Amino acid sequence: MMMLRLNQTEVTEFVLEGFSEHPDLRLFLIGCFLSLYMMALMGNIVIIALVTSSTGLHSPMYFFLCNLATMDIVCTSSVIPKALVGLVSGENTISFKGCMAQLFFLVWSASSELLLLTVMAYDRYVAI
Numbered sequence: 001m002m003m004l005r006l007n008q009t010e011v012t013e014f015v016l017e018g019f020s021e022h023p024d025l026r027l028f029l030i031g032c033f034l035s036l037y038m039m040a041l042m043g044n045i046v047i048i049a050l051v052t053s054s055t056g057l058h059s060p061m062y063f064f065l066c067n068l069a070t071m072d073i074v075c076t077s078s079v080i081p082k083a084l085v086g087l088v089s090g091e092n093t094i095s096f097k098g099c100m101a102q103l104f105f106l107v108w109s110a111s112s113e114l115l116l117l118t119v120m121a122y123d124r125y126v127a128i
Contacts, residue, residue: 014099016092018083030087037080044069061127064120071113078105 019029047069051062082102086092094102 011096013093013095016086016094018092019087026087030084033080033084033087037076037084040076041073044073060123061120064116064123068113068116068120071109071116074105075109075113078102078109 019026048066051057051066051069079102082094082098
């Protein structure tokens with residue numbers, strides 16, 4: 001009787017190879033990614049604060065804009081912090097569960113953004 005051998009390999013972590021070709025550019029990339037991430041966060045927080053605080057902006061379009069800003073925060077916060085940690089510390093690994101969580105939040109927030117943009121376009125079409 002022949003016994004079948006199954007592959008019992010289990011993936012526990014992934015190695016990220018994003019910026020390993022140019023290690024001398026790490027400081028420049030940290031500055032660029034950190035400044036872009038902070039501008040994205042601050043811009044979206046300002047949009048959310050303005051829409052929620054001003055009663056004149058409580059129309060459907062601004063409601064969708066506020067939700068779009070929230071989804072943009074989730075989308076950028078699911079990827080950029082891990083990239084920054086990798087650039088700062090040089091640790092270029094991510095656990096399997098961490099990778100799946102990052103992928104889930106990235107796909108979920110990006111698809112939600114596309115759905116919101118579609119609804120906003122339809123809202124403008126109906127308004128016109």
